[in-house]
Amino acid sequence: MITWAGWREKCTPLRRAWIPVALAALIAFPLVSGDIYYQNMLIVTFMLAIGASGWNIMGGYAGYLSLGNSLFVGLGAYTTGILAAKDHVSPFLGCFVGGLVAATAAALLSLVTRRTRGMYFVIVTFAALQLVGVAATTLSGLTGGSQGLALPLPTWSLSYQDWPFYYPMLGLLVVTVAVAAWVRRSKLGMGLFAIRDDEDKAAGLGLRTAVYKMIAFVLGGTFVGIAGGIYAYYVTFLNTAAVFDIITSVLIVLAVLLGGRGTVWGPVLGAFIVAPISNLTSTSLGGSDAGAIRLLLFGGLLGAVAIFLPRGVLPVLSRLLPTRPPVPVQPAHVPVPAARPVEPSDVLVVRGLRKSFGGLRAVDGVDLTVPRHEITGLIGPNGSGKTTLFNLIDGTIPSRDGSITLAGRSLDHASRPARAHAGLARTYQLPRLFGSLTVVENLVVPERHHLWSTRVTPVERARALGVLDNLGLAAYADSSPADLSYGQRKLVELAQVLWLDPVLVMLDEPAAGISPALSARLADLVRSLHQRGVGILLVEHDLAFIADLCQRVCVLANGNVIAHGSVAEVSADVAVVDAYLGDSVLPAVRS
Amino acid sequence: MIELGQALVFGILIGGVYALMATGLTLTFGVMKIVNMAQGAFLIVSTYLCYALWQHFGLDPILAAFVVMLPMAALGLVVYKLVIERLERIDPGLTIVATFALALITEAFLALIWGPNQKTTTPVYFNQAIHIGQLVVPRAQLYACLLAIVITVALRQTIKRTWLGHAITAASENPEGARLVGIEPARVGAWIFAIATGSTAFGGAALSFLYQFTPDTQDAWLGLTLSVVILGGLGSVAGAFAAGVLLGVAESLTTAYVSVRWATAVPTLLILVVLTIRPQGLFTRLTRQDAAS
Numbered sequence: 001m002i003t004w005a006g007w008r009e010k011c012t013p014l015r016r017a018w019i020p021v022a023l024a025a026l027i028a029f030p031l032v033s034g035d036i037y038y039q040n041m042l043i044v045t046f047m048l049a050i051g052a053s054g055w056n057i058m059g060g061y062a063g064y065l066s067l068g069n070s071l072f073v074g075l076g077a078y079t080t081g082i083l084a085a086k087d088h089v090s091p092f093l094g095c096f097v098g099g100l101v102a103a104t105a106a107a108l109l110s111l112v113t114r115r116t117r118g119m120y121f122v123i124v125t126f127a128a129l130q131l132v133g134v135a136a137t138t139l140s141g142l143t144g145g146s147q148g149l150a151l152p153l154p155t156w157s158l159s160y161q162d163w164p165f166y167y168p169m170l171g172l173l174v175v176t177v178a179v180a181a182w183v184r185r186s187k188l189g190m191g192l193f194a195i196r197d198d199e200d201k202a203a204g205l206g207l208r209t210a211v212y213k214m215i216a217f218v219l220g221g222t223f224v225g226i227a228g229g230i231y232a233y234y235v236t237f238l239n240t241a242a243v244f245d246i247i248t249s250v251l252i253v254l255a256v257l258l259g260g261r262g263t264v265w266g267p268v269l270g271a272f273i274v275a276p277i278s279n280l281t282s283t284s285l286g287g288s289d290a291g292a293i294r295l296l297l298f299g300g301l302l303g304a305v306a307i308f309l310p311r312g313v314l315p316v317l318s319r320l321l322p323t324r325p326p327v328p329v330q331p332a333h334v335p336v337p338a339a340r341p342v343e344p345s346d347v348l349v350v351r352g353l354r355k356s357f358g359g360l361r362a363v364d365g366v367d368l369t370v371p372r373h374e375i376t377g378l379i380g381p382n383g384s385g386k387t388t389l390f391n392l393i394d395g396t397i398p399s400r401d402g403s404i405t406l407a408g409r410s411l412d413h414a415s416r417p418a419r420a421h422a423g424l425a426r427t428y429q430l431p432r433l434f435g436s437l438t439v440v441e442n443l444v445v446p447e448r449h450h451l452w453s454t455r456v457t458p459v460e461r462a463r464a465l466g467v468l469d470n471l472g473l474a475a476y477a478d479s480s481p482a483d484l485s486y487g488q489r490k491l492v493e494l495a496q497v498l499w500l501d502p503v504l505v506m507l508d509e510p511a512a513g514i515s516p517a518l519s520a521r522l523a524d525l526v527r528s529l530h531q532r533g534v535g536i537l538l539v540e541h542d543l544a545f546i547a548d549l550c551q552r553v554c555v556l557a558n559g560n561v562i563a564h565g566s567v568a569e570v571s572a573d574v575a576v577v578d579a580y581l582g583d584s585v586l587p588a589v590r591s
Numbered sequence: 592m593i594e595l596g597q598a599l600v601f602g603i604l605i606g607g608v609y610a611l612m613a614t615g616l617t618l619t620f621g622v623m624k625i626v627n628m629a630q631g632a633f634l635i636v637s638t639y640l641c642y643a644l645w646q647h648f649g650l651d652p653i654l655a656a657f658v659v660m661l662p663m664a665a666l667g668l669v670v671y672k673l674v675i676e677r678l679e680r681i682d683p684g685l686t687i688v689a690t691f692a693l694a695l696i697t698e699a700f701l702a703l704i705w706g707p708n709q710k711t712t713t714p715v716y717f718n719q720a721i722h723i724g725q726l727v728v729p730r731a732q733l734y735a736c737l738l739a740i741v742i743t744v745a746l747r748q749t750i751k752r753t754w755l756g757h758a759i760t761a762a763s764e765n766p767e768g769a770r771l772v773g774i775e776p777a778r779v780g781a782w783i784f785a786i787a788t789g790s791t792a793f794g795g796a797a798l799s800f801l802y803q804f805t806p807d808t809q810d811a812w813l814g815l816t817l818s819v820v821i822l823g824g825l826g827s828v829a830g831a832f833a834a835g836v837l838l839g840v841a842e843s844l845t846t847a848y849v850s851v852r853w854a855t856a857v858p859t860l861l862i863l864v865v866l867t868i869r870p871q872g873l874f875t876r877l878t879r880q881d882a883a884s
Contacts, residue, residue: 063684065684065687065688067628067687067691111867112863112866112867114867115866115867115870116866116870118683118684119624119626119683119684119687120821120866120870122626122628122684122687123626123817123821123862123866124862124863124866126628126813126814126817127814127817127818127858127859127862127863128859128863130810130811130814130856130859131856131859131860131863134852134853134855134856134859135856137852138850138852138853138856246810250691250692250695253688257688288706288707289702289703291702291707292698292699292700292702292703292707292806293699293703295695295696295698295699295702296695296696296699296700296703298695299692299693299694299695299696299698299699300692300696301692302688302689302691302692302695303674303689303692303693303696306678306685306688306689306692307674307677307678307685307689310678310681310682310685
């Protein structure tokens with residue numbers, strides 16, 4: 001009798017074997033069977049699978065949904081078509097130019113996402129598709145407009161059937177899936193998943209999110225652009241309404257959602273389900289209502305998948321399959337980094353920083369200095385502008401007035417990732433970790449150079465385990481942050497900061513909501529960072545914690561620094577008492 | 592000079608109509624931050640319903656809108672309860688996908704019922720005009736624009752003055768806080784979605800006598816209404832009105848001086864430009880919420 005565990009054991013080699021088997025079957029199919037109907041159906045399926053795999057890099061990994069990917073199919077098809085019809089360039093060469101045009105369009109569109117997020121991206125892609133559709137119809141001298149564009153007919157012998165379309169399309173599919181798989185396993189993919197979880201936090205760790213998103217979107221557009229070129233030759237006649245039809249986008253999104261967003265094989269699986277249905281309806285349905293029925297079918301399927309199967313088929317199935325245990329690596333006892341060379345004694349200098357929201361002056365001309373030799377506390381009543389000040393310093397909110405200097409370098413025009421690279425690191429009131437990544441990956445994610453190498457190299461893993469071990473978290477290295485307690489998540493966020501080896505650490509209420517034991521451990525950690533020469537700026541409401549740790553305190557009220565000095569000095573300050581307790585109690589305090 | 596003046600008159604009148612068409616989206620997208628990709632479809636459903644009432648009972652489309660409003664609001668309520676409430680919890684991206692699917696399904700039903708051919712309503716005023724000096728003011732556009740002003744003001748007052756309006760604003764800005772003071776965001780959400788969908792009846796009525804319509808124009812109307820809301824700044828009723836006028840004038844000038852074919856590209860082009868340069872919209876100031884999100 002086969003036990004459940006036994007079955008799961010047997011599955012692993014099976015799962016590895018089915019890929020070459022399926023590929024071999026697809027290669028052999030046209031040679032064995034002369035059935036042109038199925039050959040054509042597979043060509044369309046490959047095309048959809050290429051589109052879906054490409055879409056998945058941006059839509060699945062990075063979480064940026066697009067409804068405009070028909071645009072890339074259309075651009076690829078028309079570039080190839082125009083080159084073939086007017087300049088007699090072979091479509092098999094022209095399709096690469098088509099891919100290039102699609103890649104350029106994707107790069108331009110991703111520029112729009114520099115300042116906008118999630119839901120706007122859908123609108124941007126939708127608008128771009130409409131715009132290019134109108135342009136293609138209007139520029140009829142180039143595209144043939146609504147009259148259509150005819151490509152030269154293929155000249156090869158009929159005995160080759162559609163092989164010259166079939167094999168290039170299959171080859172392109174293999175390449176696309178390989179690239180998608182590679183991206184998923186690389187640092188690029190890890191960064192894209194981090195962007196999906198929390199883009200702001202990712203940028204705060206120094207991830208150049210704009211570059212990541214551009215690469216992801218361009219990769220997705222390029223392959224389907226090339227496929228569009230081959231497809232143009234295959235259909236030999238292009239018509240703007242059909243080529244830029246949003247239904248192509250819908251089929252792509254449907255295939256990915258059905259198969260499993262964010263997985264490598266889900267989009268391919270989805271395409272192999274959706275394309276045959278699409279093919280069947282377009283050949284078997286006739287009459288004036290055919291278009292409406294197809295729309296009803298695919299609209300209905302898309303809605304049903306979004307509502308009832310939002311994770312897709314593959315993730316649901318793969319829960320039944322075994323996962324490989326991670327390779328254990330001993331934590332390396334990395335020597336504590338030597339103190340940095342002597343730099344200006346003031347780590348952070350803020351002068352005249354100002355920010356208004358509507359009529360509210362949240363930060364109103366703040367001057368603040370964080371010297372290297374003193375742990376600096378920042379206190380103030382709720383709404384006094386502490387968090388806004390943090391957001392201005394780390395670049396979450398752009399500032400126009402005032403200057404920020406970190407270890408002698410001006411940060412005024414630096415982007416958020418650039419500030420992280422300059423050595424600025426922060427934690428948040430509520431810890432923000434990447435739920436799709438393991439604890440180790442949460443640390444390693446801001447790698448700056450080798451986007452194409454594997455997610456966590458052995459060297460990085462050893463160093464990360466060293467950092468985690470110091471915080472008593474080594475046992476959780478491969479857990480999901482979701483499985484950790486609140487206090488542990490706060491420690492992981494601190495580990496992220498330590499990993500960056502920063503010049504200045506800004507801690508936003510580090511002791512809030514954690515146990516006294518953990519709070520003491522945290523205080524020790526802050527001291528040891530300080531001894532290594534790292535500047536510390538700390539927001540905290542727990543005055544005992546502040547008094548214990550900070551040599552110097554700044555008090556913020558109504559967006560202004562109203563006092564600074566030792567804790568004893570500022571607690572005696574009348575203005576401070578006034579700010580915390582209000583005018584009415586002031587006489588009582590005085591008397 | 593007359594040509595420019597005429598283009599401006601057409602632009603301003605049609606701009607009011609654009610704002611009217613976008614009212615539903617101003618509420619759902621602007622206030623609730625839900626991207627309802629079925630806005631164009633809801634609009635065109637209203638148009639067909641007004642068309643049916645006009646055809647069978649001879650009811651004036653503007654009056655028909657007050658009848659159509661009710662089933663549309665009910666439709667909105669059902670969609671919110673069955674689709675949006677559920678998906679917003681899992682992933683707002685899925686709401687976008689699901690409402691887009693809904694748009695396709697709606698388009699299909701309309702095509703099955705009324706066929707793919709162009710339709711229009713022709714109330715007595717549809718091709719009459721008032722002449723002021725050398726300028727022509729079409730009565731249909733004028734009435735539609737007046738309707739737009741009435742509806743816009745009514746909605747604005749609802750948001751600014753009534754308890755429901757305050758509850759809506761509270762629930763969209765801070766759901767947890769709203770719950771603490773006794774506002775259930777899901778219930779308020781259902782109401783606002785119903786009002787938003789119901790209000791498409793008026794935009795749909797105006798559309799029925801100003802344009803020739805077919806079921807597959809829904810995505811063009813979606814593009815247009817998204818453009819109005821994004822240009823106007825999310826949730827700003829006055830901003831949406833200003834954006835509508837700007838769009839109307841831009842289209843009308845494009846038609847007069849470039850080509851009528853490029854005029855259809857104006858809304859989508861403006862979406863791309865505004866989102867690249869000034870994502871908070873043309874007529875709103877940045878708030879702390881925008882900066883932090």
